[in-house]
Structure formats: C-alpha cells, structure tokens
Amino acid sequence: MKKEELEKVLHNIKSRALSLKNACELFLECDDKERKEMAKIMVETSKFILEQAERLNKSLNE
Amino acid sequence: MNKIKVLIVEDDLLLQKVIAKNIKNGQLEFATNKNEAFEKLENNNYDICFVDLMLGEDDNYSGLEVVKKAKKKNIYTVVMTSSGNKDTVNKAYSYGADDYYLKGNENKVISIVFQKFINSKKINLDKDKIFSNQFITKDIEIQREILDILKFSSDDIPIMILGPTGSGKTTLAQLIHNYSCRTGEFIDINCSAYNEELLEAELFGYKKGAFTGANEYRIGKLKQADGGTLFLDEIGTMSLLMQQKLLKAIEDKSFYPVGSNKKEHSDFRIISATLEEPEKLIKEQKMRQDFYNRINGLKIYLKPLNQRRSDLFPLIEYFTKDKKQLAFSNDAMDFLLRYEWPGNIRQLKNMIDYFVSHSKGIIGKSEIEKYLEKGATDVNISLSMELNGRALDDYLDEIGYQIIRKELENSGGKVTFVLKKLKISTRRFYSLINKFEGKNEKRGT
Numbered sequence: 342m343k344k345e346e347l348e349k350v351l352h353n354i355k356s357r358a359l360s361l362k363n364a365c366e367l368f369l370e371c372d373d374k375e376r377k378e379m380a381k382i383m384v385e386t387s388k389f390i391l392e393q394a395e396r397l398n399k400s401l402n403e
Numbered sequence: 404m405n406k407i408k409v410l411i412v413e414d415d416l417l418l419q420k421v422i423a424k425n426i427k428n429g430q431l432e433f434a435t436n437k438n439e440a441f442e443k444l445e446n447n448n449y450d451i452c453f454v455d456l457m458l459g460e461d462d463n464y465s466g467l468e469v470v471k472k473a474k475k476k477n478i479y480t481v482v483m484t485s486s487g488n489k490d491t492v493n494k495a496y497s498y499g500a501d502d503y504y505l506k507g508n509e510n511k512v513i514s515i516v517f518q519k520f521i522n523s524k525k526i527n528l529d530k531d532k533i534f535s536n537q538f539i540t541k542d543i544e545i546q547r548e549i550l551d552i553l554k555f556s557s558d559d560i561p562i563m564i565l566g567p568t569g570s571g572k573t574t575l576a577q578l579i580h581n582y583s584c585r586t587g588e589f590i591d592i593n594c595s596a597y598n599e600e601l602l603e604a605e606l607f608g609y610k611k612g613a614f615t616g617a618n619e620y621r622i623g624k625l626k627q628a629d630g631g632t633l634f635l636d637e638i639g640t641m642s643l644l645m646q647q648k649l650l651k652a653i654e655d656k657s658f659y660p661v662g663s664n665k666k667e668h669s670d671f672r673i674i675s676a677t678l679e680e681p682e683k684l685i686k687e688q689k690m691r692q693d694f695y696n697r698i699n700g701l702k703i704y705l706k707p708l709n710q711r712r713s714d715l716f717p718l719i720e721y722f723t724k725d726k727k728q729l730a731f732s733n734d735a736m737d738f739l740l741r742y743e744w745p746g747n748i749r750q751l752k753n754m755i756d757y758f759v760s761h762s763k764g765i766i767g768k769s770e771i772e773k774y775l776e777k778g779a780t781d782v783n784i785s786l787s788m789e790l791n792g793r794a795l796d797d798y799l800d801e802i803g804y805q806i807i808r809k810e811l812e813n814s815g816g817k818v819t820f821v822l823k824k825l826k827i828s829t830r831r832f833y834s835l836i837n838k839f840e841g842k843n844e845k846r847g848t
Contacts, residue, residue, distance in 0.1 A: 353460060355486070356415065357415060357417070360415050362507065363421040364417050364420065366510060367424050367425075367510065370424070371424070378420070382417045385417075
C-alpha cells in the first residue's frame with residue numbers, strides 16, 4: 342500500500358473512531374428515537390472501521 | 404431570535420448526528436458529498452457551513468472546494484478535521500475558511516465555534532462603531548489588521564501588540580478583551596514602572612508579612628484577571644527571571660503569591676505589548692525564547708501617528724467630543740499635520756486636553772510650538788487648595804504620583820529618564836507608585 346493510501350485508511354479509522362467516541366458520550370442524553378437511530382449508525386460505523394482495518398491488515402500481509 | 408441556518412457537509416452519518424445534537428439553536432441541513440453540498444449552497448442561504456475536508460473513503464480533500472464555494476457565498480465556514488495536519492489546515496484557511504476544529508470533542512467545541520461565529524458577525528456589524536468610537540482610525544491597513552485580530556478575540560490565543568509608545572496599544576488590548584466573551588476583568592500593568600521585586604508582588608500578589616511593608620494580604624494582577632485578560636505593557640523591560648516565573652504561571656495557570664505556600668489558580672488570557680522587536684530582545688538576551696514562544700500567538704503592529712496622519716483630525720474631534728470645540732488657524736493645522744509626534748496619540752491627547760482647558764479663541768502655530776517646547780509635566784494637573792479631609796502629606800504624595808505618571812506616559816515608560824528629570828530617588832518613585840496603584844487596582848498607565 343502506498344504511503345498516501347495508507348494515510349487515508351488510517352484517517353478513516355481515526356475519524357470514525359472519534360465519531361463512535363462522541364456518540365457514546367452523547368448516547369445517554371438522547372431520547373429513545375434518537376438512540377435507535379444512533380445505535381443503527383454505530384453498527385454501520387463499526388463495520389466501516391472493521392473494513393478499513395482489514396484493508397490495512399491485508400495490505401501488510403500481501 | 405431567528406434560527407441560525409447551518410449546512411453540515413460530512414460523509415460520516417454518526418458525526419452528523421453528533422454535531423446536530425450539539426447545535427441548540429440551528430436550522431440544520433446535511434450534505435454527504437461535494438455535489439450535494441454544491442447544490443444546497445447554490446439553492447439556499449446559510450449562515451454557517453461545517454465542512455469535513457475528506458468526503459468519502461478515498462476522497463482527495465474535495466471539502467476544500469466546498470469551502471471555496473461557501474466563501475463565495477459569504478458564508479462563515481468551519482473546517483473539521485481529524486488529523487490536524489498543519490498543511491491541510493493552512494490550505495483550508497487559504498481557501499477562505501474562517502475557523503477549524505479537531506474532531507473528537509464536539510460537546511465542548513461546537514459551542515465555542517458558534518460563539519466565535521456570533522462574535523464575528525457582531526464585529527462586522529460594529530465595524531463603523533469600532534473605528535469611530537473605540538479605536539479611532541481611518542487607516543485602511545490598520546482597520547484590516549484590527550478586524551483580523553478581532554476575529555480571534557474569543558480564542559485564548561495570546562496576542563502581542565507592537566508599536567511605539569502612545570500608539571494605542573492599551574486601547575487595542577481593551578478592545579480585544581471587550582470582544583473576547585471573557586467575563587472577567589481587563590487588568591493592565593506597565594512592566595516598566597516596577598523594579599523586579601515590586602513587579603513580582605504586583606503580578607503574583609503577596610502574603611501579609613512577606614516583606615517589609617507588606618502589612619496585609621494583597622491580591623495580584625494575575626488573580627485579578629481570573630476569567631478575564633491580563634495586559635502586560637512594555638513586556639520587554641521585564642527581567643529574565645521574572646519572565647521565567649511568569650512563563651510557569653502562564654503554563655500552569657497557577658502560581659504562589661510572594662511569601663505564600665498556598666497555590667492560587669487563575670484563568671487569564673495574555674495580551675502583551677512591547678516597543679521593541681521581540682526578535683531583537685531575544686538576540687540581545689533580554690527576552691527568553693521560551694517566554695516569547697508562549698506569548699506570541701498573533702502579532703499586530705500599530706504604526707506611529709506620523710505614518711497615519713489621516714487619523715490626526717478624527718482623533719482631535721474624538722478627544723474634544725462633549726467638550727469645548729477647538730479652532731486652529733491654518734498654519735497651526737498645517738503644523739499639526741507635519742509635526743513628528745514622538746509621543747504619538749498620547750502626546751496629541753495631552754496637548755488637546757491642555758488646549759481644551761487653556762485656550763481662548765483660535766489656536767495658532769506659535770501656541771502649539773510653545774506648548775510642545777514646554778512639555779506637559781507642569782500642565783494639566785489640576786491643583787486644589789482644599790484637602791477634602793485628606794492629610795497634607797497624602798495630598799502632596801498624590802500630586803507627586805500624578806506628575807510621575809504623566810512623565811512616564813510622555814517618556815514612553817522610561818523610568819531612569821523620569822527619575823533623572825524629576826530629581827527623585829528610586830525609593831521615592833516606587834513608594835509613590837506602590838501607594839497609589841495599590842489603592843486603585845484599575846489605574847492604568
């Protein structure tokens with residue numbers, strides 16, 4: 342993986358991880374409807390982070 | 404109050420939610436990519452636009468183009484980044500971004516960003532009022548620089564003001580404080596008016612019995628400026644040891660008053676001013692590099708009055724507002740415009756105050772020349788033959804103090820010069836300064 346691409350993957354992981362952290366901090370302040378919506382996006386975000394981490398892992402093992 | 408119209412350009416849906424939750428009084432719209440953002444910007448009016456620079460997994464900073472587009476529509480634009488990469492942030496600023504923040508602390512940062520946005524709107528609305536009432540200048544260059552610096556007034560970034568004596572440094576510092584949203588007081592101190600020991604006592608305060616004459620606990624300027632702004636004038640005259648002590652207090656936001664082992668805390672913002680170039684002071688080993696790095700966030704240079712002559716008559720008009728109007732002969736006006744004004748605006752103000760109380764009829768060139776030759780020491784200090792309950796010694800001390808202050812102002816704070824001119828001892832000088840500035844904490848220089 343080229344340095345530029347590597348930087349993008351790391352950026353994606355970091356950026357989404359920060360969103361998860363923020364969402365966790367806000368979660369208790371949300372009403373039920375907001376919580377449901379947020380939890381759903383948290384799942385999607387976690388999947389995205391996993392994908393990016395796998396992309397990273399794959400590139401290192403190639 | 405109308406809701407602020409906000410566009411959030413962010414591909415991360417979770418972060419969209421987080422930002423939205425932190426915006427209390429906004430009408431929000433979202434875009435997840437450049438094209439969607441362009442369309443919304445084209446068809447709607449927004450007050451503020453939050454832009455993530457990387458819009459998508461493999462995006463190449465297309466957010467920068469959104470910044471450019473938003474600025475074309477004169478929208479206050481805030482860049483969000485998770486990397487904090489300096490080059491990228493600088494690039495965003497070069498595209499016109501007004502502010503940026505590092506993702507991750509939205510619950511704290513968003514309200515500050517909004518405050519800065521509101522402040523920036525206020526500054527734009529107040530523009531005419533600022534330059535006709537608070538910092539009088541018609542000079543376009545200075546106006547632009549002041550507006551630029553006021554944009555950062557609500558940040559805690561330290562500001563350094565450079566400029567010759569009497570050029571308006573204290574007025575500018577006060578203006579920055581007024582737009583800072585800091586609720587504490589504006590506290591100013593002229594570092595050149597104190598020797599090292601007295602300056603330490605003034606800044607940090609002291610405990611009763613800390614030294615001879617410390618008859619009671621005294622709160623220092625650092626503590627007085629808690630929640631507000633501490634303006635350190637003539638910072639270049641501060642000793643290296645004091646710089647070191649102050650640096651520690653600035654970094655820790657805490658300090659020990661003289662003679663005390665009880666730590667005090669204070670949240671103050673630093674604005675400093677100096678007559679000399681700090682780089683020169685560092686080279687001459689009169690200023691510590693680490694101290695300079697800490698106090699030098701943003702820098703602004705105020706030109707001397709003789710380089711902004713268009714300000715002369717607006718300043719005179721301002722100084723005589725609600726007072727006796729002065730009339731100058733043609734040759735006097737010509738002289739005023741050509742005069743070098745070594746003491747700058749302060750010298751001009753002293754002269755105007757003098758003529759307001761002493762002139763009769765049209766003021767000619769010869770009267771101005773006479774005043775300037777004579778100097779301001781023996782004028783403009785009103786003497787009363789009534790003690791009004793004061794002890795005679797106290798009254799005489801007060802007059803002495805006023806003369807010292809006036810001389811300090813006229814000489815640009817040159818203590819040695821003042822001592823020599825007034826033929827007084829260092830001890831007498833500092834005892835008067837201490838006596839009256841101790842009584843009135845807010846007395847300026």
